[in-house]
Amino acid sequence: MTSVLRRAPPLQAFRYAPGRGLEGDVCVFALAADASPILVEAVSGRAMTLVPGDVFLGTPGNRESTRWVVGGIPAGGLVPGRTYWVLAESGIVGDLAGDSPLEKTHLERARYLGSVRDDAGRTLNIRQFAARADAGASDRRAPVSLIVGTSAEIGKTTAAIALLRSLLRKRQRAVIVLKATGTGSLTEIDNYRDHGARQVFDCVDFGLPTTYPSKRKGIERWFGLALDTCLSLPADAVLIECGGDLLGANVPVFLKALTRRRARPKVILAAADALGALSAKQMLEKMGLPVGLITGPCTDTPTLQQRTQKLCRTPALNLAAPDASADSLL
Numbered sequence: 001m002t003s004v005l006r007r008a009p010p011l012q013a014f015r016y017a018p019g020r021g022l023e024g025d026v027c028v029f030a031l032a033a034d035a036s037p038i039l040v041e042a043v044s045g046r047a048m049t050l051v052p053g054d055v056f057l058g059t060p061g062n063r064e065s066t067r068w069v070v071g072g073i074p075a076g077g078l079v080p081g082r083t084y085w086v087l088a089e090s091g092i093v094g095d096l097a098g099d100s101p102l103e104k105t106h107l108e109r110a111r112y113l114g115s116v117r118d119d120a121g122r123t124l125n126i127r128q129f130a131a132r133a134d135a136g137a138s139d140r141r142a143p144v145s146l147i148v149g150t151s152a153e154i155g156k157t158t159a160a161i162a163l164l165r166s167l168l169r170k171r172q173r174a175v176i177v178l179k180a181t182g183t184g185s186l187t188e189i190d191n192y193r194d195h196g197a198r199q200v201f202d203c204v205d206f207g208l209p210t211t212y213p214s215k216r217k218g219i220e221r222w223f224g225l226a227l228d229t230c231l232s233l234p235a236d237a238v239l240i241e242c243g244g245d246l247l248g249a250n251v252p253v254f255l256k257a258l259t260r261r262r263a264r265p266k267v268i269l270a271a272a273d274a275l276g277a278l279s280a281k282q283m284l285e286k287m288g289l290p291v292g293l294i295t296g297p298c299t300d301t302p303t304l305q306q307r308t309q310k311l312c313r314t315p316a317l318n319l320a321a322p323d324a325s326a327d328s329l330l
Contacts, residue, residue, distance in 0.1 A: 246280055
């Protein structure tokens, strides 16, 4: 099983049947006979090698990465017997629209065989195993910190880990983390856990393989469920990382949902350069989210850091530095 199915019960033995594969369905695939070996993320979190002919469990899903892969579910779902592409390490499969020149260890063809059924003949779907707030649970009003960025791979997780460590140094022992948008990743979840997060959630925990495509119908309900769950848990602080960039993965929709619950979260912005930081800062301010700290490659050298800080009139700090601390934001 690939990690996108991590909330499903262990399937030591299962039966499947031909049928259209829809988003979130537990589906059976076989790596194409003439494909190259690939690496995917297993439910254990380790990198799992698949070789041609290997059968694995994954799910149909959408992806609109600005740096890796773009693809998704064809209209009507996946058709048994047809060949599709592994779009993400987590086991998301669909049509391939395009990809970047960057090396990818997961991108290969796989034949869709069918969907896994329960004893009543119903298709299993990850939505059945989604986390939900306890009945009657209310917002515990823990302070929220938000990390957003101008693109993928810009240092958002690095900044979030630095902030998490600062929170723990301040004796805020129960920190809840939500990777709110983008593509689910058990590796990222484990990284937060290793650094002391009490509980960590992403889109898979609430029944979605990813938060793509942009402007998808009903995404507001999913974001509301995720926020209600995380904000109702006993916590000293809630840390939210938005995957992708400010314009993709339905980030603007999520930010509207967040500001309805928290008018003034602490905001850290990760940006590649000073001009990107300025543009993103202005966009966030229009959303009612003033930026408290800027980080990312725009702070990699003293020249860039000073330029960013002066242009944006906002503190700028390289949180990737060995001695970096986000204590000043708290």
